[in-house]
Amino acid sequence: MPTYTDSPLARRIVGFAFLVSIFGLTIWVLSPFLAALAWAGILAYVTWPLHQWVCRRMPGRDNLAALLMTLGVTATLLLPLVWVMFTVAADVVAASATLTQFAVHGLPPLPAGMRNWPGGAWLAEQYQRVQADPAWVHAQFDALGLTNTVALKSLAGGVGRNVAKFGLAVFALFFLYRHGVSVLAQFRGVATRWLGEAARGYIQAVGVTVRAVVFGIVLTALAQGTLAGLGYWVAGLAAPALWGVITALVSLIPFVGPVVWIGLSLTLLANGETGAALGLFLWGALVVSWVDNLIRPLVISGPTQIPFLLVFLGVLGGLHAFGLIGLFLGPVLLAVSVGIWREWLGHARPD
Template sequence: MPTDIDSPLARRAVAFAFLVFIFGLTFWVLSPFLAALAWAGILAYATWPLYQRLSRRLAGRDTLCALLMTIAVVTMLLLPMIWVTSMLAGDVSAASAQLRLVATEGLPPLPPGVRSWPGGDWLAAQYARIQADPAWVRAQIDALGLTDAQRLKAVAGGVGRNVAKFALAVFALFFLFRHGASLLSQVRRVATRWLGGAARGYIHAVGVTVRAVVFGIVLTALAQGALAALGYWVAGVAAPVLWGVITALVALIPFVGPVVWIGLSLSLLAQGESQAALGLFLWGALVVSWVDNLIRPLVISGPTRIPFLLVFLGVLGGLQAFGLIGLFLGPALLAISVAIWREWLVRVESSV
């Protein structure tokens, strides 16, 4: 007579507990490296069409093809980073010296032209109130560490502090190029086994969304930062590379980038540089924002067939929940949710 442990329900419960235990420990072991592995997967997927073209030309030389693609991706990432970091170091030093001067001598006098602005008297009164309390200004600057040039350089050199993670991502990237097709095939088979034919649609939605985020958010933010830095340099803004990097980082959140160049335009206007302020404002409105307001929604919403609002919320929620990797994870999760919702709608319509 079978015991309770021999019943099908008990065996399934034991098997499920065993799987949870094994996969839980596996996740725990890999958890320190998940961010690096995720970045490697994103880079591999974004550059996969280039790998396929190279693979066709080097038929039968998969290892060489993977090595060449890894070197190309690393070079494409490192060279701009090294150049920007070297330029940024000088700008950071200059900005830090200026902040130290402010912390020591207090805020400079407000240009008289500000009072002619709409609400200029109120702005001047608020500025005068802050200017009259240099201890408070010093405390705010010291709290942020903005007078410590070494600390600012360390922040700007974040890539250097994460060399180990970057090396691991590069190492994983090589193997993803080398075995990516086989790994993707295995994932598709397992997902189809558990989720049925709808799994292919979910995987496709994730892939399209990740690629759209790479080109629609990351690359457009970099383009905005580069164009903005050019405008800052022409307008005579101090530390244009530093402000360009800040613009690129802020522009990762759609429609927030204008805050930087509008603020700098107002700063130039307050200093009496009306022509430079007007030129920078027009450059930002007609060139920099054109990338953000037109190209980004087309690149994202077009291939994904997901409302841009959901992608926007996915970016914000992903950054809040998962950090920088959430920039991709948030929209991808929403893409799966939208795919499931549309599948349910099709089933409901077909059953009516």
Template sequence: MPIKTDSPLARRIAAFIFLFFIFGLTFWVLSPFFASLAWAGILAYVTWPLHQRLCRHLPGRANLAALLMTLGVAATLLLPLLWVMFTVVVDVAAASATLKQLAIHGLPPLPAGVRAWPGGEWIAAQYQRVQADPAWVRAQVDALGLTDAAQLKALAGGVGRNAAKFGLAVFALFFLYRHGDSVLTQFRRVATRWLGAAARGYIQAVGVTVRAVVFGIVLTALAQGVLAGLGYWVAGIDAPALWGAITALVSLIPFVGPVVWIGLSLGLLVHGETQAALGLFLWGALVVSWVDNLIRPLVISGPTRIPFLLVFLGVLGGINAFGLIGLFLGPVLLAVSVAIWREWLVHARSV
């Protein structure tokens, strides 16, 4: 039986197709900017209490309060990044020259005193095996990309694109400060209409998780980078700012940060600087890792009431699926899933 074009069913189908078409095109248009908008939303949410306090000191001047907050957040993030980038550029040049010498001349000889250590004969045998294969050493150096001008240019291009995304995020941040209350209210109304009263719990889970991940992962990684960089500087590591920045980036992934300072400690050991190697290893194990292994689980698992294992898997899976923004999206998705699961359990008990 054919469907009449003026029937309610036909109108519903037409409306559904129209909405699907419009929202699909909207998603397509905005898709290149999702990462910047997500970063702006995260920054706005985390700093919202400061914005509210500033608004109370500037009544009736919402635009000025939003502008001051935007400039403050941008300066807080941009100035340290510029300092790190400027320092890293100098350190990358030094590291590139060192790696080129290593690729040409091979690994330096192992200090004679190493054989007297417990297990020293095994260490010396493994080192000599690697030292006897200069092609493998050159391949590992080339894999780092610090000796290839084309890869360095590509890296610079990636930095430029990320800088543009950061600028867009800051631009969007002003409007989120200015209209954040209205946007959140509208979102709550739509979510409540479609999901019922449970939407409030889901929104609360998202907010708590974002704040916990920011303070538990990002700030912990920054603290690890600063502490590790200080240890590298004291131990006499070349390019300490570069290695500190690398440690901070790597530490965003739980339990991966020690790879950097353990590798540098072994490098010092190979060059005969036993005291510096031991000091750096102890600094990393007792100070840098202490920040990661103690503070991160407490800060994340406490407020979210989610097992740290799930947060850990959410971070890894989020990075794999969405890139750096997946640091937040992965745990947030798991937090909402856990909230839904717990709600089902409550309903199951009440039945």
């Protein structure tokens, strides 16, 4: 008498359920490390031409070439990022202490001569009105969350987790340099088997998008850091080159770069250097910030053949959904989606 195990449909269902279970459990096991592995993959892909150049200079010494590349990427990119994270965390703690004092003792007096600015009388009047309502000021500081010790502990924990992810990314980066060709060949083979020849186009779209987004973000950050450093030097700030580097690293995240030059402008204003503070603020608002609107669309939209609006939304949505790695994952997902859409349009046109 035939049983259910003799049915081809039943065997396929059981086999499919088995595969889904195995791969699902595998993804669940690896889920804490997927962000770090994605970072390692992006860094390996972007720096792969340099790795090939190093391998050609050191034939037969692949392990040493992979080690040198890993150390180089760590020294030039990951260590500065970690340093910026700790610096920003320390600044947030200092700002929290300052805001706590303001919430308890009230706002400080305005700088002398502020009424002589264009619109300074109106600003002074509004400031005095706020100063006369300490309860409202205290409520606003509480709403910011920077006076909340629980929030500060959560910030410190987040910095620690990101440092651990970067460490794991460095560890994985060595093995990707060492075995990247084999891994990519296997991935292409599996993708082509399941998706057909269209998989090659999807893989190419991913590669082009990753490289364009990385270079677009990095070039924009370098330009903003250079221009901001020039403004810091003209304004007379101490260590303008250091602040320029900090601005460049912070500018890797969209809309975060202005925090640096706005904070330095406020520092100059608090020290009574009104002209330098106003000049630095205008330089940052009119020159530094607009670099983002010039370089990023040219570098990203051109190679990817994707409207910059989609790339921009991919960056912001990726940050919201995946954290810092979403800077690259968001545009990549949109690039693949656009590639599939265009392929469907190509098939639909003959009909």
